[in-house]
Amino acid sequence: EAQVTQNPRYLITVTGKKLTVTCSQNMNHEYMSWYRQDPGLGLRQIYYSMNVEVTDKGDVPEGYKVSRKEKRNFPLILESPSPNQTSLYFCASMDRNSYNSPLHFGNGTRLTVT
């Protein structure tokens, strides 16, 4: 089954404790992206990647890092989480070369930073 898998689904942590949210897709998509969703603000893009070893900042990259060492994985790293990074995070992938390809989303990771 074609899917984007994010882990964990829920995460509670404390300020300053480094964490990684994993994302993996099995569709051989070149394009992957991370979003955060906050009430009243919709979904905002954090980082995206057009291909292996190619990453670019989205609209809200501060406080986040990503890496794309292999096509299927695109982890989101919070080196020193802060309470304002409490949010719902989504990973997504897409075949940008396909005429009707949707953006496939993972099921989300709800992060709470205390």
Next chain:
Amino acid sequence: AQKVTQAQTEISVVEKEDVTLDCVYETRDTTYYLFWYKQPPSGELVFLIRRNSFDEQNEISGRYSWNFQKSTSSFNFTITASQVVDSAVYFCALTSEANSKLTFGKGITLSVRP
């Protein structure tokens, strides 16, 4: 820069009413792609449609229909004979050939009352 505006924030209707969700977009690119996603209370993002800028045909899928008008930069979504299960947050999104960012609107919360 690209932008998506969903001016309606919350809409409440009674079951069986028709409802239209508005989406207005801005982009300087000539080749671009528009999406609609549904986010039910369970939180996942469900793909509804992708429309490419070179295809202005309107689309109907069951009770759902989409009206794409380049002249007014709009991509509106109509639900006919709404049902309680249509209650969700609906997002419109835009990306383009030249700009790899995917920009979402802030979403419209639709409540369908029995």
